[in-house]
Amino acid sequence: MITLEAENLVKTFNDKSHKREVPAVDDISFSINAGEIFGFLGPNGAGKTTTIRLLAGLYRPTSGRAKLYGQDVAIVGDRIRKDIGFLTENHGNYENLTVYENLKFFGGFYGLSNLENRIKQLLEEFGLSERQYTRVGKLSKGLKQRLALARVLLHDPKILFLDEPTAGLDPQAAVEVRVLITRLRLGERTIFVNSHNLEEVQKICDRVAIINAGKIVQIGTAAQLDNDLFGAQELSIQVKETLPANLVAELQRLTYVKSLQANHTRLTMHLVDIDVNAPDVIECLTKGGAKILEVQRARHSLEEIYLALIADTRNTAGRGE
Ligand SMILES: Nc1ncnc2c1ncn2[C@@H]1O[C@H](COP(=O)(O)OP(=O)(O)OP(=O)(O)O)[C@@H](O)[C@H]1O
Ligand SMILES: [Mg+2]
Known part of the structure; x- marks a missing residue:
């Protein structure tokens, strides 16, 4: 079953210095199956975060459509909130609140009837029980990221958007978060993950799309791309x-x-x-x-594939910046 679709999605922003509309996402199309971990790769400014925001209904597309379970996200509106969890680039926790207070506060948005139980369960699952009364500002980056992940799972969403989930973490903390992510796919949860970490994407993703200057350069399994x-x-x-x-x-x-x-x-x-x-x-x-x-x-690593593709598009179709 297809859960997420981009149909000729375009998003342009107004570039004030040049007084013109510049495409951040430029006519992209793909579909993602239920239970898939889909990696979205590309250099800085390629359009990854903009794509997530379009899929999650936080931006209206300039043209084209983002669809969730076959329904246009722009039409479904706020109702999609219950189906999605979105871990943003800057984890979004409240630093002055404790771990527990953060979960309680965000849980309130969803009006969950069994919130206390859910918080307890997530604290255990994410190894945060002992830190529940610690102020978030005092936590390591790795623990902050685990809390952020727990937070976006409070309402048990079927689709998860993760924007650079391990950026800035040390190798061990990154592995811990990665293990949690692979566990989260259980129960047919679809996971869309933006990343710069190619090894990580190769390890956890079923399929990847490589985006450069707003356009999808390649899409498929790492083996297909290699081929x-x-x-x-x-x-x-x-x-x-x-x-x-x-x-x-x-x-x-x-x-x-x-x-x-x-x-x-x-x-x-x-x-x-x-x-x-x-x-x-x-x-x-x-x-x-x-x-x-x-x-x-010989199998090429995703890194080799990525570098070859990005170099190729830079040579032939750069943005001319
Ligand atoms: N709100 C905005 N207003 C104007 N331009 C924007 C806006 N958001 C993004 N852009 C531009 O759109 C392009 C794509 O940005 P986006 O944040 O989607 O890239 P990204 O792939 O997520 O990059 P990074 O890896 O740095 O997070 C960039 O050129 C960026 O400057
Ligand atoms: Mg981004």
Whole structure:
């Protein structure tokens, strides 16, 4: 079931210095399934926060539509509040209130009948019980972020928007928040997460969209993006001893080897058709006396994919700033 959709969404802002409307989000479309963790990646100013605000009904689109369960968010209006939780870029806790008071205060907005129980449950789930009477201003950033996450879950929303949930956290606190996020998907909760942290997105997201200068550059699973961008025809082989030059030359002469790099005991090559050619390469190596330790279809990290895509669009379609 599709829970979130962007249909040719456009949002322009007035640029006073240039006296013109500038698109922050420029004709983007995608749909997200129930239970999916969807990562939204892009450089500063790409339009990530604007997209969340459009999807959450906090901005009206200049044109196009944001839909939640098939209904136009702009028409549904405030009724969508009960379905969504939105963790904003600056966590939004009240620093002068205690952990408990923050949850109580925000819980009041939703008119929850079992608020006390819900607060107790969230405090436990987020490891905050012992700190419930501590003023938020005294908490570490990691704990503040855990509280913010607990807060946006008070009404048990089916859709969560997380804008840079681990920005500014130390590695351990970031891992803790990440573990909490993956737990939150249980029960078919849809999670839309903006991030700059590519490793994190690769770990927790089912699919990603890469946005640059308001436009979606690519969308899919990390494996699909890898395939689209690099063709997934890269084979990497680890051998026991450095290969003799004549064997490397023999491999280079094979017509289906498009490129080859031999770095001590590591061979990396691009093939015409990996499924057909890989067994032949292995046979050639074995016949030549090489001892193979490991054969891998090379996978590119999301970071490599992202950098290649962003560099590509910067070269060809930059905003010209
Ligand atoms: N309220 C606003 N008024 C005018 N311009 C805006 C407004 N909000 C965003 N913009 C502009 O729209 C563009 C996209 O901003 P947005 O905040 O969506 O980017 P982002 O991808 O979230 O960036 P970051 O990674 O820095 O959080 C930027 O050029 C920004 O300056
Ligand atoms: Mg942002």
